[in-house]
Amino acid sequence: MAKNKIKTHKASAKKFFKRNSGSVKYKRPGANHNTVGYSTKRMRKLRKAHGLSNADTSRLKRILDTLR
Numbered sequence: 001m002a003k004n005k006i007k008t009h010k011a012s013a014k015k016f017f018k019r020n021s022g023s024v025k026y027k028r029p030g031a032n033h034n035t036v037g038y039s040t041k042r043m044r045k046l047r048k049a050h051g052l053s054n055a056d057t058s059r060l061k062r063i064l065d066t067l068r
Contacts, residue, residue: 009063016052016060024057025049 031046
């Protein structure tokens with residue numbers, strides 16, 4: 001067994017999800033509570049999943065060795 005195993009960053013693993021293509025998606029923060037003053041357009045945009053850029057994806061893969 002290897003001496004130095006890289007651990008998964010658990011906080012990040014709960015926020016980011018891997019698509020079948022290998023890209024990473026995440027949900028926008030701020031849509032769970034205290035949204036009374038938000039416009040309908042803003043809430044609709046918060047419902048959609050967003051993807052990371054290629055540069056951020058490669059940087060995130062160093063932090064997260066195993067994504068769900």
